[in-house]
Amino acid sequence: MGENERTGIFFCINLNGNEDVVDIFKIAKNAEKKPNVSVVWYSSDISLSDTKKFASEIKNLKRLIIAGYKTGTVKSFLTEAMVIAGKNPENILMADFNEYGANTKADTEKAKAVVECAILGVPFEAASVPGETSVCTETLVIGGGIAGIQASLEIANGNQKVYLLERTGTIGGHMAMFDKTFPTLDCAACILTPKMVEVGQHPNIELMTYCEVKSVEGEPGNYKVRILKKAKRVDISRCIACGICSEKCPGKAVSEFDAGTTLRKAIYIPFPQAVPNKYLIDADNCIYVQSGKCGICVKVCMVDSCINLDEKDEEVEITVGNIIVATGFKVFDAKKIERFGYGKFPNVITSLELERLVNAAGPTGGNICFRTRDKKGNWIFSDDNEKPKSFALIHCIGSRDENYNKYCSRVCCMYSLKLAHLIKEKLPDSDVFEYYIDMRAFGKGYEEFYERIKEEGVNIIRGKTAKIEEKNGQLLLRTEDVINDRLIEQKVDMVVLAVGLEPREDTSEMAEMLGISRSDDGWFLEANSICDPVGTYTGGITIAGVCQGPKDIPDTIAQSSEAASHVLKSIINGKIRKSIKDLSYDKIVSNAKEFSK
Template structure:
C-alpha cells in the first residue's frame, strides 16, 4: 500500500542546542517510530545548498513525501520542492510542520510538537486532527487587568449585554495610559481618550468592576471556569465614600506615588489620581501606621460620612463563574538603575521617560512645568518650579534595556516613538532649549509614524545616531559621552537633564498568572499566543484570550485592536452558545490516531 514507509522527516538546526526550546532529540526518537516514516534527516546530514544531492537521496531511500519540521520550516521548502521534482515526484508532497505556528514554542510543548509532526507525516492539517467537541458556554467573562486593553475588551463585550467581571490589581483602572500626557503620533491628550472609557466602565450595568483585587485561583474548563478573586480591603466603603479627600489631607503618613512614577509623595489614605475610577479613596495597608501598629486612625475620626472608613476591614474572597477569560495584565518598565553607566538613582537629574511623562503632564509634580531637580536647603533634591531652573538642554537616550544582550534582547517597540513625542513636548514647552536624541536605529514603523519622525526633525530636535556610553555629573552639570556616527565626531556634551527611554518588560506577576491560567510564557516572559501571525489572541486553552502588551510589546492602537479582537473571540462563543473543549485535553496518541484515521479515509477516497 502506498504511504507505508515512504516519508522522510527533516529537522532544521534552528532550534537545537537551546535548553529552553523544544527537545528535538526526543521528537526525533518519536518520529522514527511513526508507521509511515522511512528516514529522519538532520540538517547536518543534508547538503542544504544542493537540490541535486537531495534528489539522489530521495530516489535512493525511495521517498514519496517529505515533512520539514522545525521553528521555521518554510525556509527549506524551496530546496525540498526542487529536489522532489528532480526526483520525479510532485512538489505538493513537501509538507511543513511548523512548531510555532501551532503553539509549540518552549520545552514544555515538546509533546505538542510531536503531535504536529505526526499530523504532517499523515498529511492532515493540524487543525482538522485536533478538532474537539463543543460544550455549552457560560456567557459571563472575566477580564484580568484594567489598562487600556482590559477596558476596551470589557466595553466591547458589555456592549453586547453580556456580563463582564473586570479585575484590577491597583486601586483604579487606567493602567499606564492614564500616566501619559499625549499619545503618538496624533499628539492627542491621552486622558481625553482614556477617561471617558474609564467612566463608561465604572458606570456600565454589565461590567462588574473589582479594583484592588487579584485572581487567586482558577478551576474548571473552557466554557465553565470557577474563579476565586481576592478582594483586598480598601478599608473605605466604595458605596459611602463621597471623595471629599479630608482623610488624605489629615493623614500623617507619606509615601511615593505610583501614579506620579514616584516623583511625588502621596498619603497612606489616598486616591491614585483625581480622575480615578472608581473615584473613591482607599488606605494603603503597606504603609498605614494603624494597620501596622494599631495607632493613629485620624482618617476615621475626620471622615464626614459615618461608617465610611473601617480600618479593621478584612480581605474577602469572591467566587465567580465565567465561560471565557481575557488576560490583559500589561507590562512594567525596565529598571534603569541596572545601567550603572547612566547613573540613574545616583544623579538626580537622570530621569526615566515615565517620570518625564509625569513631569510634562499638567497634573504632574510641577503642574506641567518642566523643571530639573535642585538641592534645597535641607539637601534634598526636589523639582524646582522656578523658571531659571528649567533645563536648557536635555538628552534623551534610546534603547535602555531593549535590544541589549545583557538585558532584554527584544525591541520594546514603543520607545523610539514616545521619545520623539517627549522631544516634541519638551520643545513645545521650552522652545529655546536644546533637545538631543541619541538612538541606535529609529523604528517609526506605523501609520503616520515616519511623518511624525520627520516632523520632529524639522522642529529642530538634534537626532544623533550613536549610543552614549556614559553619563557623568560634575557639579550640577551632566555630561553625556557619545559617538556621533553620522556626523563623524566624538561628543562630550553638557546637558541639564538626561532622559532614559526605558523599555517594557513583562509584568512582575506574569509567570504567576500564567501558571494559574495554565498558559505558557516565552523565554522573555510574554504570554504565548496560539499562532503569532494567524491567531495572536488565542492561547492553547480555547477559553483564554490574551490582549495588550502582556502578549508582547506594542503601542496603544495595537493594544486596543488586539483587545477588540479578543472580545470578538469571546463574543463568537457566547453568541454560538458553545465553545470547543481545550485542545490540551487531547493526548499525542489521540491526535496521532485521529490523523491516521483521517488519512486512511482520504486515501480510500482517492
C-alpha cells in the same frame, strides 16, 4: 503504500541549550516504525553545506517532512536538495513543534501527533480541532488599563455581564499617566477618562478594584475564579471623596501614579480622576495597620462608619465562561544599566517620569524642572529653580539589546519624538537631541509626525549613547554619530532614558494559573502571531494589549476589541471551543486517519 510514497523525516534538534523540550528521539523512533517512513535524519548528523551529498540520499523518496524546532532554518537547504535530486520541492511538509505549541517535555505526545499528521499528509490544524462545550455568559477581564477597559466596554455594550478586575485602586493603567498621545498629540486623559467613567457607571460591568486573582479552576466555558479582595479599609459606598482624611494622614509613600516622582499619603486617591473616585488605605504604609497607634483618619472623617481600619482581606469566587487577560507591562528598570547613571545622577530621568513632569496634573504642574535634593535628602523636582536648557533623549534603553531584552518595544521611538515636541513646546529655547539606533515610525501618520518633529528643530542623531558622566554640574554623553562618522561628546542639563516595556514580574505565575504559555521573550503566547494574535491554546482565554507583546495605544485598542469579539462570538453561539491541549494523541491521530480517507 507503494515505493512512490516513501517518506523521509528530517528532525531539527536546534535547541539553543534548552533542556526542557519534547523528547525528539522518542518521537523519531516512533515515526521510524510507520510503514511508509523509510529514513530518519537528525540535523546534528547532516552537514548543511553539502547539498549534493544530501540530494543523493533522498533520491528514492517521494516526500520529505521537516520536524522539530526552528524548521524554517533548514528549509532552503532541503528545498535545494530536493531540486537537485529531481524531486518536486512542494513535497516538503513542515511539522514545526513550536508552531503548534509543543514546547516542553510535557508536550511530547502532542509533538508526536504533529509528526504523525504530517506522515498521514493531513494538516495538524485540521486533525486537532477540539470539540465544543456550552459557555457561561459572564466574562472576567483581568487588568484595568486601556486594553481591559476597551474589552470590557465592548462586551458590556454587547449586553453581557463583565467583571473587570484591577490590582490597584483605580482603573486607567499606564495611559492615565501619559500627557499626550502620538501622533495627533491628543490629550490622553481626554480620550481615557470618559471611557473610565463609562466603565464605572456601566450596569453590565462589575468593577473590582484593589483585587487580585488567587486561582483559576474549571474548564473552558465554566471557569471558577477565586479573587482576593484586598481590604480598602474605606467603605466606597459611603466615602464622599472629600479628602480630609488624606490631608491629615501622617503616613507617606511613593506615588505610583506619579512614577515615583512625588509622595502620597497612606490614605489616598490614586489621582483626581480615579474610577472609582474613592479613597483607600495602603496597609503597608498605614501607621495604624503597622503599629496599631494612629487612627487620625477615622477621627476626622465626616461620614459615620466610613473608614474601618480593621477591615480584613476577603476572598470571593465567581464563575465565568471567558477570561480576557489584559495585564499590561512594567517599564524597564533603568538602574540595571549602570553606565547611564540612572539613580546616581538626579537629572537622568526615565521617559515615564518626564511624562508626569510635562503633565499639567503632574507633580510640577506641567513645568519641566531640575531634580534636586530637598532638606531630607529626597530627590524632588523643585519648581523654583531655573529650567534646564538642553535635553538628550536616548532611545532603546533595555530594548533591542542582547544583554537585556532583544525585542523592540515599539513605542519608544514615537513617544520620544512626542516628548521632544512637548519639551520644545514648554521650553522653546531649549536644545533637544535625540539619539536613536533606527527610527521606527511605522504607524499611520507616524512618519509624518517624525518629519514634523525634525522641522521643529529637534536634533536627531543616529547612534546609541554609550555612557553618561557628570561634569561641572552637567551631564556628558558620549555617542558616535554613525552617519557623519564623528564622535560626539555632548553636554546637556537633562537626560531622558526611553525605557522599554517588559512583562510584569508575576507573568509566569499568571500563565501557570491560567494554563497559557509564554513566548521566548516572556510575553504571553498567542495561538498564532499572524492569524490569531488574541487567542491562546487554552479555550476561553484570550489575551489583549501589551501583555501579548509591546504595542501602542491604537493597536492595543484594536486587539482588545478583537478579544471582545471572540468572547461575544462564543456567547452568541452559546458554545465555546475546548482547549487544544486537552486533545489526546490518540484522538488527533484517529481524526487524521479519518481525514485522510
